Amino acid sequence: MLEAAPGGKILAGGTDILVTLNGNAVPDDLTLVHIGEIAELRRITETETALKIGCLVTDTMLAGSAAVEKYAHALWQAARESAGPQVRNRATVGGNIGTASPAADVVCALEAMDAVAHIVGPGGERDARLGEIITGPKKTSLARGEIITELTVPKGASAFEKIGKRQAMTISIANAAAWVELEGDTIRALRVVIGSAAPTHVRAAEVEAALTGQKVSRAVVEEKARLAVHSISPLTDQRATQWYRTEVVPVMVARAILAACEQGGWNT
Amino acid sequence: MIRKGRGIAGCLYSLTVPNAPNPCTANVLMREDGSVNIQMGIVDIGQGAQTAMCMMAAEFFTIPVEKVRIYTADTHATPYDFGTLSSRLTFVGGRALLNACQQVMDVLKSAAAMQLHTLPERLYCEGGFLKDKYDPAKMLPIQAAAAISQFVCRKMPMGQGEYYPFNVPADENGCGEPSVSYYYHASVADVEVDDETGVVTVKEIWSAVDCGKAINPSAVVGQCDGGTLQGIGWALGEDMYPYCTHNDGPAPEFDPDFRPRNLSDYPLPTTMDAPEIHSMFVESHDGEGPYGAKAAGEICANTAAPAIVNAIHDAVGVWITELPATPDKVLRAIREKQEKEGA
Numbered sequence: 001m002l003e004a005a006p007g008g009k010i011l012a013g014g015t016d017i018l019v020t021l022n023g024n025a026v027p028d029d030l031t032l033v034h035i036g037e038i039a040e041l042r043r044i045t046e047t048e049t050a051l052k053i054g055c056l057v058t059d060t061m062l063a064g065s066a067a068v069e070k071y072a073h074a075l076w077q078a079a080r081e082s083a084g085p086q087v088r089n090r091a092t093v094g095g096n097i098g099t100a101s102p103a104a105d106v107v108c109a110l111e112a113m114d115a116v117a118h119i120v121g122p123g124g125e126r127d128a129r130l131g132e133i134i135t136g137p138k139k140t141s142l143a144r145g146e147i148i149t150e151l152t153v154p155k156g157a158s159a160f161e162k163i164g165k166r167q168a169m170t171i172s173i174a175n176a177a178a179w180v181e182l183e184g185d186t187i188r189a190l191r192v193v194i195g196s197a198a199p200t201h202v203r204a205a206e207v208e209a210a211l212t213g214q215k216v217s218r219a220v221v222e223e224k225a226r227l228a229v230h231s232i233s234p235l236t237d238q239r240a241t242q243w244y245r246t247e248v249v250p251v252m253v254a255r256a257i258l259a260a261c262e263q264g265g266w267n268t
Numbered sequence: 269m270i271r272k273g274r275g276i277a278g279c280l281y282s283l284t285v286p287n288a289p290n291p292c293t294a295n296v297l298m299r300e301d302g303s304v305n306i307q308m309g310i311v312d313i314g315q316g317a318q319t320a321m322c323m324m325a326a327e328f329f330t331i332p333v334e335k336v337r338i339y340t341a342d343t344h345a346t347p348y349d350f351g352t353l354s355s356r357l358t359f360v361g362g363r364a365l366l367n368a369c370q371q372v373m374d375v376l377k378s379a380a381a382m383q384l385h386t387l388p389e390r391l392y393c394e395g396g397f398l399k400d401k402y403d404p405a406k407m408l409p410i411q412a413a414a415a416i417s418q419f420v421c422r423k424m425p426m427g428q429g430e431y432y433p434f435n436v437p438a439d440e441n442g443c444g445e446p447s448v449s450y451y452y453h454a455s456v457a458d459v460e461v462d463d464e465t466g467v468v469t470v471k472e473i474w475s476a477v478d479c480g481k482a483i484n485p486s487a488v489v490g491q492c493d494g495g496t497l498q499g500i501g502w503a504l505g506e507d508m509y510p511y512c513t514h515n516d517g518p519a520p521e522f523d524p525d526f527r528p529r530n531l532s533d534y535p536l537p538t539t540m541d542a543p544e545i546h547s548m549f550v551e552s553h554d555g556e557g558p559y560g561a562k563a564a565g566e567i568c569a570n571t572a573a574p575a576i577v578n579a580i581h582d583a584v585g586v587w588i589t590e591l592p593a594t595p596d597k598v599l600r601a602i603r604e605k606q607e608k609e610g611a
Binding site for chain 2: 084165166168169170171173236237238239240241243244247248251252
């Protein structure tokens with residue numbers, strides 16, 4: 001269907017596409033292919049090492065899942081804090097990736113968890129990481145007709161942080177997610193992802209390198225988190241100034257890392 | 269680090285329009301079944317003015333409020349009012365209404381006096397009856413008085429009331445008497461300020477209004493609740509010109525493109541932003557107001573913001589002199605203070 005229609009788009013929850021169409025001229029070649037009723041794509045399953053999350057799983061389902069809360073804490077937090085109840089009831093994980101907003105909360109958590117997307121298309125099936133799929137604001141590398149069907153999220157210790165203009169129903173001024181693998185009190189591996197501070201979500205590579213192999217302590221994490229400013233290129237927009245984003249990103253990165261360490265069994 | 273602070277603010281407010289003639293008029297009619305019909309030009313925009321008028325008329329005629337109907341805000345059918353502003357409707361509208369009610373009562377009393385073979389001056393109204401002060405045997409249902417005056421005395425039980433609030437326009441020194449009376453409000457706000465992100469969270473807030481006599485107590489509390497939440501939005505979020513200016517003058521980042529184009533960029537508080545609000549009223553008796561009432565209007569939104577700004581100062585020692593106190597502005601002020609102290 002998508003191949004036959006040059007202007008075709010996939011419609012899942014509709015929290016982005018329908019808002020964009022609302023009040024704007026509808027393109028002549030617009031075709032919406034609604035996949036929202038496919039039950040097989042709307043479930044969360046658990047394997048020994050990972051969670052499998054269907055592309056139509058909503059934020060509300062993520063926020064209500066005990067398995068997600070336990071094994072993908074950052075994702076659970078992000079789903080709880082994104083938008084408001086009405087939008088969370090509709091918004092899907094797959095759509096959140098396809099929309100490719102640099103401010104997306106759920107995508108931030110998924111990238112930190114190193115989620116792998118399973119993609120089905122006319123050319124066959126493939127797997128890709130979210131960093132490869134999302135190439136810019138509202139831009140993805142998905143080919144025409146390709147659909148993200150499922151995400152594989154490795155189980156791990158993680159945490160998510162967000163600052164918005166208010167407590168709910170707000171787009172992030174900046175967000176950050178961290179995943180950590182601990183050996184005792186030492187960080188064996190670390191992934192930190194920052195959102196709303198660059199054209200796409202970005203990895204804080206310098207922070208990751210500086211903290212890997214280190215013993216966890218608040219002072220060390222807070223000091224090394226300052227390196228996060230080298231990874232971001234924030235703008236001033238309606239939500240906050242460039243100055244503010246540069247100031248708070250290291251704070252949020254440090255808090256996310258420390259919270260992830262606590263998830264992983266580290267005790268202050 | 270989370271730092272806690274408490275702030276307080278209070279204010280007074282006029283309850284008639286300063287420096288302008290602002291009369292209100294009311295037509296009141298009692299039908300032969302004892303129900304009351306009010307026509308007023310007032311506009312109820314949700315503050316509960318219509319209900320307050322009905323309650324005052326019911327109180328006046330000692331009848332259930334269900335028997336009072338009000339028609340408002342139709343220039344074709346309702347008499348003049350100056351407008352919904354300056355917290356004036358309960359006060360000015362109430363006085364106009366009671367003046368009209370008094371005229372109706374005079375008609376009813378003369379009809380009842382005729383029927384009961386007594387004098388109008390001896391009659392008083394209680395429980396929906398007109399009763400003789402000195403002869404308990406003499407009493408008449410108020411609807412009977414309405415029917416008798418209409419069909420026997422051929423005098424309609426209707427009145428046209430007006431009220432013209434007194435004020436003295438300001439002289440060249442700004443001195444005058446802007447309002448007949450004043451009402452008061454105070455807020456106490458407990459906030460938490462995150463000194464690393466500048467995020468301010470209002471944890472708890474107390475809101476008290478001196479409304480004179482509370483005509484509709486639950487509506488007064490509702491006005492305090494709503495006004496406080498509005499005040500929180502004003503204090504922390506709502507901004508048409510983000511980054512337009514800063515405490516120390518224009519900020520370098522100003523760009524007209526950053527004006528909010530829809531409500532997602534103009535953050536009104538959500539339920540998640542609402543702290544525990546303790547709303548209350550402190551009654552007083554105003555000699556000029558209807559039944560001693562004053563007002564419970566705009567003032568309820570006035571003191572939350574200054575109380576919050578004072579609480580921010582109590583928490584982190586910085587003054588935010590331009591609203592809203594966004595995380596951006598608060599953090600900037602904290603950093604400036606740290607630099608000054610560190611240097």
